Amino acid sequence: xxxxxxxxxxxxxxxxxxxxxxxxxxxxxxxxxxxxxxxxxxxxxxxxxxxxxxxxxxxxxxxxxxxxxxxxxxxxxxxxxxxxxxxxxxxxxxxxxxxxxxxxxxxxxxxxxxxxxxxxxxxxxxxxxxxxxxxxxxxxxxxxxxxxxxxxxxxxxxxxxxxxxxxxxxxxxxxxxxxxxxxxxxxxxxxxxxxxxxxxxxxxxxxxxxxxxxxxxxxxxxxxxxxxxxxxxxxxxxxxxxxxxxxxxxxxxxxxxxxxxxxxxxxxxxxxxxxxxxxxxxxxxxxxxxxxxxxxxxxxxxxxxxxxxxxxxxxxxxxxxxxxxxxxxxxxxxxxxxxxxxxxxxxxxxxxxxxxxxxxxxxxxxxxxxxxxxxxxxxxxxxxxxxxxxxxxxxxxxxxxxxxxxxxxxxxxxxxxxxxxxxxxxxxxxxxxxxxxxxxxxxxxxxxxxxxxxxxxxxxxxxxxxxx
Amino acid sequence: xxxxxxxxxxxxxxxxxxxxxxxxxxxxxxxxxxxxxxxxxxxxxxxxxxxxxxxxxxxxxxxxxxxxxxxxxxxxxxxxxxxxxxxxxxxxxxxxxxxxxxxxxxxxxxxxxxxxxxxxxxxxxxxxxxxxxxxxxxxxxxxxxxxxxxxxxxxxxxxxxxxxxxxxxxxxxxxxxxxxxxxxxxxxxxxxxxxxxxxxxxxxxxxxxxxxxxxxxxxxxxxxxxxxxxxxxxxxxxxxxxxxxxxxxxxxxxxxxxxxxxxxxxxxxxxxxxxxxxxxxxxxxxxxxxxxxxxxxxxxxxxxxxxxxxxxxxxxxxxxxxxxxxxxxxxxxxxxxxxxxxxxxxxxxxxxxxxxxxxxxxxxxxxxxxxxxxxx
Numbered sequence: 001x002x003x004x005x006x007x008x009x010x011x012x013x014x015x016x017x018x019x020x021x022x023x024x025x026x027x028x029x030x031x032x033x034x035x036x037x038x039x040x041x042x043x044x045x046x047x048x049x050x051x052x053x054x055x056x057x058x059x060x061x062x063x064x065x066x067x068x069x070x071x072x073x074x075x076x077x078x079x080x081x082x083x084x085x086x087x088x089x090x091x092x093x094x095x096x097x098x099x100x101x102x103x104x105x106x107x108x109x110x111x112x113x114x115x116x117x118x119x120x121x122x123x124x125x126x127x128x129x130x131x132x133x134x135x136x137x138x139x140x141x142x143x144x145x146x147x148x149x150x151x152x153x154x155x156x157x158x159x160x161x162x163x164x165x166x167x168x169x170x171x172x173x174x175x176x177x178x179x180x181x182x183x184x185x186x187x188x189x190x191x192x193x194x195x196x197x198x199x200x201x202x203x204x205x206x207x208x209x210x211x212x213x214x215x216x217x218x219x220x221x222x223x224x225x226x227x228x229x230x231x232x233x234x235x236x237x238x239x240x241x242x243x244x245x246x247x248x249x250x251x252x253x254x255x256x257x258x259x260x261x262x263x264x265x266x267x268x269x270x271x272x273x274x275x276x277x278x279x280x281x282x283x284x285x286x287x288x289x290x291x292x293x294x295x296x297x298x299x300x301x302x303x304x305x306x307x308x309x310x311x312x313x314x315x316x317x318x319x320x321x322x323x324x325x326x327x328x329x330x331x332x333x334x335x336x337x338x339x340x341x342x343x344x345x346x347x348x349x350x351x352x353x354x355x356x357x358x359x360x361x362x363x364x365x366x367x368x369x370x371x372x373x374x375x376x377x378x379x380x381x382x383x384x385x386x387x388x389x390x391x392x393x394x395x396x397x398x399x400x401x402x403x404x405x406x407x408x409x410x411x412x413x414x415x416x417x418x419x420x421x422x423x424x425x426x427x428x429x430x431x432x433x434x435x436x437x438x439x440x441x442x443x444x445x446x447x448x449x450x451x452x453x454x455x456x457x458x459x460x461x462x463x464x465x466x467x468x
Numbered sequence: 469x470x471x472x473x474x475x476x477x478x479x480x481x482x483x484x485x486x487x488x489x490x491x492x493x494x495x496x497x498x499x500x501x502x503x504x505x506x507x508x509x510x511x512x513x514x515x516x517x518x519x520x521x522x523x524x525x526x527x528x529x530x531x532x533x534x535x536x537x538x539x540x541x542x543x544x545x546x547x548x549x550x551x552x553x554x555x556x557x558x559x560x561x562x563x564x565x566x567x568x569x570x571x572x573x574x575x576x577x578x579x580x581x582x583x584x585x586x587x588x589x590x591x592x593x594x595x596x597x598x599x600x601x602x603x604x605x606x607x608x609x610x611x612x613x614x615x616x617x618x619x620x621x622x623x624x625x626x627x628x629x630x631x632x633x634x635x636x637x638x639x640x641x642x643x644x645x646x647x648x649x650x651x652x653x654x655x656x657x658x659x660x661x662x663x664x665x666x667x668x669x670x671x672x673x674x675x676x677x678x679x680x681x682x683x684x685x686x687x688x689x690x691x692x693x694x695x696x697x698x699x700x701x702x703x704x705x706x707x708x709x710x711x712x713x714x715x716x717x718x719x720x721x722x723x724x725x726x727x728x729x730x731x732x733x734x735x736x737x738x739x740x741x742x743x744x745x746x747x748x749x750x751x752x753x754x755x756x757x758x759x760x761x762x763x764x765x766x767x768x769x770x771x772x773x774x775x776x777x778x779x780x781x782x783x784x785x786x787x788x789x790x791x792x793x794x795x796x797x798x799x800x801x802x803x804x805x806x807x808x809x810x811x812x813x814x815x816x817x818x819x820x821x822x823x824x825x826x827x828x829x830x831x832x833x834x835x836x837x838x839x840x841x842x843x844x
Contacts, residue, residue, distance in 0.1 A: 104556030257652075310652065343599040343615070350556060353570040361652045366590075366663045367600030367613035369656070373623055374615075381626040426639045433635060457624050458636055462643055463656045 006030045008416045010037065012306045015468045016254050017041050017297060018086025020319040022387060023394060023413060038297045042290050044085035044124065050078070058330045065109040066201050069342075070335040072109030072349050076116060077338035078330045080318045091289070092119035093314060094253050096348075099134055099166060100356035101143045103349055108201055111139040112349045127246055127287040128237045131167065135229055138190035138204035144354065147189040149182060151214040156182040161354050163236070169248075171265035172241040173221060180218040185229040187213030237287055240279070247278035247292065254296060256308035257360035274301040307418060307467040310360050313344035315468060316372050324379045325387035340375055344368045364466070372466070377457040380414075383449060391456070392449050400438045401448070403431030410455045419464045430458060476824050477706055479695060479754045480576070481688075481732070482601070484713030486555065489761035489777045489807065491725055493542055493794070494523050500764075500797035508721045508766040522794070527726040530737035531782075538788035541842035543779040543816055545795040547809025551760055551775040555716065558759035563602035565814055565833045575817060576707050577606030578832045579825065583706055590666040593707040594698055596691040601709055610659070612666035618694040619674050622667035640664060673701040681742040688712040689735035696742045699752065706825070715758060721770040732756075736782070744784075753783035753824060753843075757813065763805050764797060775806035779816055781842055785824075791840040812837045819843055 007023075010030050014021040018041070021029070029037045040046060055078050056063050062078070065071030083089040096119060103112055115137055122130050134140050135158075141147050144158035159182030163173045187209045218227045223235050236242055248269055252258035255274070259267045269275045277299070278292055285291040296302050311319070317340045321327045327337070341348055345368045351357055382388060391413045395401065398409055407427045411417045419427070437448035459465060491508065495501050496515045510525045516532045517523035524532050534540040548567050552558055564571025580593045590610040595601055597613070604611045614621045623640055627633050644660035647653050677697040683689040691710040698705050712732055717724050736754065743749035761777030776795050795807040802808065815837035818829035823843040830836055 102556070104554050104560070105552075107554060339598075345599070352560075355570075361655050362607070364656060364659055365600055365605060365607070366610045366659055366666065367595070367605075369659050370613065370623060370663050370667075371599060371615065374625060377624050378626055422645075423643050426643050430635060430639050454627055454632065454636070457627060458639060461624060461640055463653055463660070466656060 003030075004412075004416070006034075008306070009034065009303060011415055012303070012468075013037065013297060014086070015315075015319065016090075016302075016309070017293075018090055019080065019315060019322050022323060022325075022390065024390070035298060038294060041087035041297075042124070042294055044088035047084040049085065050083055054078075055330050059334065062330065064201070065113070067103075067107055067109065069103065069109070069347075069350070070339055072103065072113065073338035073342070074330060074334050075109070075113055076348055077318070077334065079116075079120075080314070081321045081327050087293070088120060088124060091123035091293075092116055094250070095119040095123045095130070096351075097253060097356045097359075098249050099140065100351035100354055101139055102351050102353070106139055106143055108139075108204075109349060110201055111142075111204055114203075115139045116349070124289050124293070127282070127289060128233060131162075131233050131236070132230060134166070135162070135185065135188060135233065136206045138206055141188065141190055141206070142204070146185055149186050149188070151186045151212050154179065154182045154186065154214075158182065158185060162232075165261065165354060165356075167236045167245060168239060168241045169245040169264050170262070172239065172245075177220055180220040180227070181232045183214045183216070183218055184220065184227045184232045187211070188229050240283070243279040243282040243287070244275060247275055247282055250278065250292065250296065251275060252359065255302055255305045257310060260358050260360075260362070261355060271301055274299065307464070309468050310363055310466055311468045312357070312359060312363060313341035313346035313368070313372065314348060316344060316376060317341050319468075320376045320379050323387050324382070324385040325390075326385045340371075344371045344375070369466075373461045376460040376465075380456045380460060381453045383453060388453065392452055395452050396439050396445070396448075400436055400440075402436055403428055403434070406431045406434075406437060406452065406455055410452065410459055414456060414459055414465070417459060417462075417465055419459075419462060423462050423464060427455065427458060427462075431455060474751050475704075475706060476826070477699060477708070477752045478576075478820060478825060479708040479752060480603070480710070481692075481736070481754055481756045482709070482711040482713075483715050483728075483732070483756060483758035484555075484559070484711050485716035485758070486558075486760045486762055486773055487715040487758035487777060488717060488721065488725060488771050489774075490764065490771075491525055491721070492528070492729070493544070493778050494525065495521060495794055495797065496523050497521055498797055504765040504797065506766065507768050508717075508771060522790075525726070525729070527730045528733050530733040531729075531780075533737070534740070534782050535788060539782055539784060539786050540788045541781045541786050541840070542790050543781070543811055543840055543842075544790060544792040545776045545807065545810040546757070546779045546792070546813050546816065547760065547776045548812055548814075549809070551806070551809060553760065553773040553775070553806075555759060555773075560602060562757060562759055562813060565817070573606045574601070574603040575832050576603045576709065577609045577611070579707060579821070579827065580604070580611065581606055581609050582827050582832070583825075587662065589704045590662045591669050591698070591703050591705050593709070594666075594670065594695070594705050596694050596708070596710040601711070604707075604709060610662035610666060612663070612670055614670070614694060617690065618670065618697060621670055623664060637664065637668075669703055670698060673697040673703065676701050679742050679745070681738050681745060683738045683742075684731070684734045686731040686735060688731050689738060692735045692739040693742075696739055699743070700746050700748055717762070717770045718767070718772060719770040721766070740782075750784045753781055753786055753820070755816070755820065756780040756782075757816075761807055764802055764807060765805060775803060776809040779813065781816070781820070785843065787842050787844065789842070791842055811840065815839050 007026055010026050059074050062071045062074040145155050146158040149155040156178055160178045164170050189207055191205045191207045215226055221235050281295045282292045395409055434451045439445040439448055514526045515523035561567045563574050565575050584592045591612050593611045595613045600613050627636050644657045646657040674697050683693045695708045757779045758777050762771035762774040792811040814833040817833050818837050819839040821827050821829035821832055
């Protein structure tokens with residue numbers, strides 16, 4: 001049987017590099033080994049992709065959801081919940097946080113889902129190539145007005161956010177660089193949109209219009225020439241600030257909560273040595289993402305960062321649905337489930353602005369805290385769900401449960417969750433109210449199962465459970 | 469019977485999705501109305517006219533009564549410059565009063581902070597909807613968010629057995645004690661305890677409530693009934709928020725619009741009757757808004773996103789009537805086919821803040837706007 005420490009570490013890896021895992025899966029992965037698991041996660045193609053035809057069969061409207069938020073979210077949620085390539089999907093979510101593009105303006109879930117698909121297919125490839133793909137992504141172009149960026153009338157929206165939010169961070173370029181970068185991207189647009197009514201939406205396609213491109217001489221970050229957009233991206237990638245900026249995003253997402261992005265030029269990173277090491281790896285590999293992820297997941301700073309990350313609503317919802325099981329097909333009811341992250345403050349495919357979501361403690365307010373706790377508790381209180389049955393089965397296998405044993409076992413099977421001594425005392429005192437639980441008769445077993453789900457509901461309501 | 473406190477109370481009813489102004493306040497004598505609304509127009513014979521210019525569609529009959537009682541103010545041509553025609557962005561602008569950038573504070577969250585800076589009453593604002601509306605969101609300001617039925621409001625609603633529930637919630641409260649100097653854990657503690665306290669306070673409301681009024685069996689009526697219960701319990705709530713929708717009638721508009729407004733106007737009728745029977749109506753006004761109006765010309769079965777809309781305020785202390793001007797329907801006066809806004813929504817907020825809630829509107833709405841005079 002796997003050692004408790006190994007399980008805890010594997011659970012940490014799977015929460016961060018994926019969306020958690022059942023106890024069966026954790027045990028299997030521990031048997032395989034930590035580094036081998038990291039390698040498997042880094043090679044998503046070794047596992048089958050999500051089957052889009054199941055989505056088509058059960059929720060045809062979710063395949064091309066147009067302007068309907070529930071259908072757009074059903075599509076995305078189905079991938080998140082059923083993927084067998086957890087790190088690939090987690091990286092797609094990561095890039096969605098970074099290249100935050102929202103339906104509030106795009107008004108086209110088809111395009112937003114296509115952008116997520118780009119993240120899925122390229123999010124573990126090369127950062128420089130991904131940045132170029134974003135520069136050519138019609139959804140991004142429309143979101144940041146680059147279709148209004150003309151040779152004779154520069155619009156700086158994309159040029160500025162490219163530098164400030166997507167690559168270098170404030171303080172690492174001048175206003176003139178913003179202007180020159182924007183000039184270099186003039187003429188990068190997309191084919192004229194066909195009016196969407198009455199036949200629905202049409203796919204958007206990138207278009208380069210040389211006649212609308214300002215081919216004059218430019219000077220960007222010390223480089224001079226008739227620079228075009230791709231040159232700008234190459235120059236950006238040469239900047240030491242670029243690797244550090246991307247790695248700080250990775251650190252904030254995978255390791256421990258950093259301040260919000262606009263504060264990064266003012267507040268030092270939480271762990272400068274870790275950031276240096278990550279940035280060096282990224283630069284040495286010429287911006288290949290896999291080496292820096294490998295280095296990160298195998299590092300001590302990652303392994304020691306348990307519970308230093310407040311779960312995002314997507315992590316709460318997806319992690320819970322994967323744990324409790326029963327959501328393998330996009331059956332009716334998926335629409336409401338897929339809107340749950342938005343009720344907790346993370347409207348997927350519709351971040352509040354190009355800055356993305358504010359993370360860490362900013363996920364929490366009086367409405368969102370109750371929404372997240374009640375959602376997880378409702379799922380874990382449902383004994384008809386296979387994952388809940390599996391947990392009860394494991395509790396039952398431990399035989400008669402004293403109050404202490406019930407608490408320890410439930411904390412273990414839900415994480416393991418680490419709680420402070422005051423919390424543990426409250427949980428144990430509650431279990432003492434119930435006395436010893438046994439499974440030796442049908443009514444006793446029913447009571448024990450109900451008490452176990454009540455204990456789990458109390459555990460998911462703790463402050464500690466909000467962290468990963 | 470509980471007596472209601474007499475501090476002024478604001479109820480906001482958000483018509484989510486973009487309500488069609490033209491078919492709500494119908495300029496039925498304007499030939500351009502009939503010209504533009506060949507498919508989704510309301511036939512003249514069905515219109516409940518207020519005068520020889522404007523009228524309601526038949527499904528607003530309960531609201532017509534309020535108008536006849538001179539307790540309904542209709543604000544015309546409401547919006548703001550460069551209306552983005554996106555639901556989400558528009559709603560955000562209405563919620564934060566920030567048309568130029570993404571705001572971080574909701575206008576009503578600021579109101580709550582103004583009323584209760586020390587957070588002495590965590591139910592100063594109560595919201596009935598799936599999540600915390602941005603209008604109410606200000607970091608650190610507690611708002612009770614009732615996502616389902618008021619009777620089930622609170623943490624861990626699945627644990628129902630009374631003794632169990634009480635024990636579990638007591639544990640919750642002890643587990644959330646602030647841990648000083650712990651940063652996030654401390655913040656989580658305060659937030660959790662505020663929510664718990666809110667739930668604890670609100671749960672008395674349904675049991676204190678007795679009423680003869682039958683509310684219709686609709687989602688908006690049950691939200692309004694919840695608001696009545698909390699208001700009548702006298703818990704010091706000053707701001708209520710609820711929503712109904714979706715008014716996004718791109719297709720099949722006529723039956724959809726009729727159903728939505730039947731639900732809203734019948735629900736409001738029951739709500740106001742309920743408050744009056746409890747002598748608790750005269751300190752309440754209801755603000756009804758939508759994020760934008762809809763395109764002037766219909767698209768064959770519905771209408772697309774537009775700009776200017778109508779905003780309504782009703783209540784026993786409201787001076788009924790028309791405020792502002794109905795924007796011109798003439799083709800040359802439209803902006804991208806839409807009615808051009810001529811009243812800033814922040815002016816309406818300002819009247820409510822200044823003349824009803826008696827707080828300085830300027831820092832709440834980020835500026836000074838002309839106030840339509842629908843309150844004394």
